[in-house]
Amino acid sequence: MVQADSHSQFLLRRLHTLAGVVPVGLFLLEHLFTNSMATNGAAAFNSAAATIESIPFLHFIEFFFIFVPLIYHGVYGLYVAFTSGYNSGQFPWWRNVMFILQRLTGIITFVFIIFHLWTTRFSGKAPTFEMVHQLVSNPAYFWFMLIGTVAATFHFSNGIWSFCVHWGITVGQRAQRVMSYVTMILFIVLAGVGVDALIAFTHTAS
Amino acid sequence: MTEVATQQGRSTTEQVLENGQQKFVHLRIQRQDGPDAQAYMQEFAVPYTPGMNVISCLMEIRTNPVDKNGRPVTPVVWEMNCLEEVCGICTMVINGKPRQACTSLVDKLEQPIDIKPMRTFPVIRDLMVDRGRMFDALKRVKAWIPIDGTYNLGPGPRMPEKDRQWAYELSRCFTCGACVEACPNVNDRTSFIGPFALSQARLFNEHPTGMMNRADRLDALMGEGGIHECGNAQNCVEVCPKGIPLTTSIAAMNRQVTYHAMGAWLKK
Numbered sequence: 001m002v003q004a005d006s007h008s009q010f011l012l013r014r015l016h017t018l019a020g021v022v023p024v025g026l027f028l029l030e031h032l033f034t035n036s037m038a039t040n041g042a043a044a045f046n047s048a049a050a051t052i053e054s055i056p057f058l059h060f061i062e063f064f065f066i067f068v069p070l071i072y073h074g075v076y077g078l079y080v081a082f083t084s085g086y087n088s089g090q091f092p093w094w095r096n097v098m099f100i101l102q103r104l105t106g107i108i109t110f111v112f113i114i115f116h117l118w119t120t121r122f123s124g125k126a127p128t129f130e131m132v133h134q135l136v137s138n139p140a141y142f143w144f145m146l147i148g149t150v151a152a153t154f155h156f157s158n159g160i161w162s163f164c165v166h167w168g169i170t171v172g173q174r175a176q177r178v179m180s181y182v183t184m185i186l187f188i189v190l191a192g193v194g195v196d197a198l199i200a201f202t203h204t205a206s
Numbered sequence: 207m208t209e210v211a212t213q214q215g216r217s218t219t220e221q222v223l224e225n226g227q228q229k230f231v232h233l234r235i236q237r238q239d240g241p242d243a244q245a246y247m248q249e250f251a252v253p254y255t256p257g258m259n260v261i262s263c264l265m266e267i268r269t270n271p272v273d274k275n276g277r278p279v280t281p282v283v284w285e286m287n288c289l290e291e292v293c294g295i296c297t298m299v300i301n302g303k304p305r306q307a308c309t310s311l312v313d314k315l316e317q318p319i320d321i322k323p324m325r326t327f328p329v330i331r332d333l334m335v336d337r338g339r340m341f342d343a344l345k346r347v348k349a350w351i352p353i354d355g356t357y358n359l360g361p362g363p364r365m366p367e368k369d370r371q372w373a374y375e376l377s378r379c380f381t382c383g384a385c386v387e388a389c390p391n392v393n394d395r396t397s398f399i400g401p402f403a404l405s406q407a408r409l410f411n412e413h414p415t416g417m418m419n420r421a422d423r424l425d426a427l428m429g430e431g432g433i434h435e436c437g438n439a440q441n442c443v444e445v446c447p448k449g450i451p452l453t454t455s456i457a458a459m460n461r462q463v464t465y466h467a468m469g470a471w472l473k474k
Contacts, residue, residue: 006430010467013434084437085390090302091441099390099439162438165453168461172454 016076017166020159023069028156032190035197042129049127074113077106098180102158105151112148132201142202149194157187229254231263232274232318235282238329245329249274249318260300260307260321261286264333284333291447294382298323298333304384304445307333324387340381343399347426349406351416363414376409376455378448385442385452397431401442404433405455411462424459424466433459 037048055061081103088096119141125131136142161183164170170179230251238245251274252266264284271281287293289308296307299322301315312319327335344350353359365373379402386392386400407423410416427433433456442452 007425007428007467009430010428010432010434010463014464014467080437083391083393083395085393085395087388087390087441091388091439091444093441093444095438095440096390099437165438165457166434166460168457168459168464171457171461173451176453176457 012076013080014166016073016080017159017163019069019073020077020156021163023065024073025156025159027066027070028152029190032153032193032197035201036193038129038132038197038200042133045129053127070113074110078110081106095180098158098161102155102162105155105158108151109148109155112144112151115144116148129201133204136198136201142198145198146195149198150191153190153194154187157183157190160186231258231312233263233267234318234320235333236322237282237332238323239280239331241328241330248279254312256313258312260298260310260312260315260319261289261296263312263319264307282333283331292380294380297382297384297387299325299387304382304387306382306447309447324383326387326389326392327383335383337381337383340383340386340400340402343403344381344406346399346429346431347403347407348419348423349403349410351410351413352419353415365412365414369412372451373409373412375448375450376405376412379405379409379450380448382447384445384447388441388445390439390441391435391437396435398435399431401436401452401456404436404459405450405452408455408459408462411459420462421466424463427459427463428467433463 034045034048034052038045052058084099084103086100086103088100119135120127120131123131136145161170161176161179164179165176170176231254233250233252235248235250236245237248250263250267250272252263252270255262261284264282268281271279273279284296284298284307286296286308288295291306291309294306297304298307299305299320300307300310301320304324307321321333323329323333323335327337327339329335353362381402385402389398389401391398392400404427407427411420411423436456438453438456440453443450446452
């Protein structure tokens with residue numbers, strides 16, 4: 001056994017959980033909020049998108065507060081998913097299943113985000129209601145978005161649960177149990193908000 | 207097949223008859239002839255006696271080492287010592303769950319009883335494993351209280367009764383290895399020391415004298431294979447035969463390590 005003198009793995013792991021909640025998680029909430037504007041019609045969404053476009057130093061903020069933490073969380077997360085063992089067949093308990101779902105939804109979200117960015121942010125088209133409407137009019141793309149939205153919101157909500165354990169916030173069994181109810185309600189709400197916006201984009205702009 | 211020994215050749219006084227028929231306990235045991243040998247399954251049928259546990263089944267096989275079909279086999283190798291679930295040495299995977307063979311009562315188990323060694327540890331032979339890595343982990347986290355010296359240090363500080371009560375629960379850990387076996391993050395791709403070691407670090411950090419070496423244990427938990435390798439699958443707490451609140455210990459140590467790490471960094 002190697003003598004415990006290097007704390008780098010510990011720091012990388014803690015940064016991973018922190019990055020998932022603070023910049024990436026907060027961005028997810030903001031993104032779901034903006035998308036929900038679509039439920040108020042094309043004009044409302046376009047106005048919200050224009051507001052974001054008007055943020056000063058937008059590219060700087062986008063790069064350092066979204067892309068850098070997102071890539072770090074995603075790539076390190078794949079390493080975590082790869083080094084984990086999977087034994088829910090032998091031990092089919094609730095938290096063990098959630099442990100696997102967390103890794104599975106992480107991988108789904110990783111693939112989803114790459115495709116999602118490629119077809120929207122890096123597509124060269126302006127981020128308008130019409131652009132998204134064109135995309136989700138394809139049923140395959142719509143279902144892909146739906147799976148991705150549900151996976152991302154699950155990963156975020158359940159991730160808050162493990163964040164609270166990793167940082168020593170929820171210590172006792174009761175606190176952890178209450179937190180798992182809270183985060184599952186959060187998942188249902190966020191997934192609902194995301195899917196609702198997705199459906200709103202399928203209606204033609206009128 | 208002239209050498210075939212028969213089950214019926216045994217003394218009738220030991221046998222339990224049910225409608226004049228001897229009842230048998232059916233076992234499926236994973237065998238392995240040596241550390242690098244190939245594992246294989248073998249089936250056994252041992253005469254049933256009331257109140258049998260898995261140990262007494264294995265002893266029956268040792269008395270009459272024949273498989274289900276009466277063919278002579280090498281007796282199954284296993285370890286045992288206390289026979290009252292306090293030494294931990296007879297831990298094996300029984301019907302899919304890591305537990306002690308001594309407290310695994312035949313009457314409460316589904317048959318055929320499936321018995322395997324704990325594969326997280328190197329198998330020496332059959333059901334006998336080398337749990338040395340657990341001792342190494344305890345050494346890593348300094349799970350002891352250093353009081354040796356050249357003169358009498360006198361009595362140490364007292365421990366509040368309230369804390370002693372929960373600390374006692376943690377002290378019931380007997381390094382059986384069930385939590386290490388059930389943990390998905392203890393595998394070939396990680397160097398995780400295992401749930402029990404984190405709980406033991408908490409026990410000795412709570413002790414008023416042990417607290418004096420608190421920082422050393424927290425530094426160890428932040429080291430390679432430390433607390434950050436835990437993925438919160440929480441199988442450990444489910445399989446612990448002593449009902450030790452391992453997940454609470456892990457979260458409590460996460461809190462200590464968080465404060466320690468931030469404090470150490472800000473003080474530099």
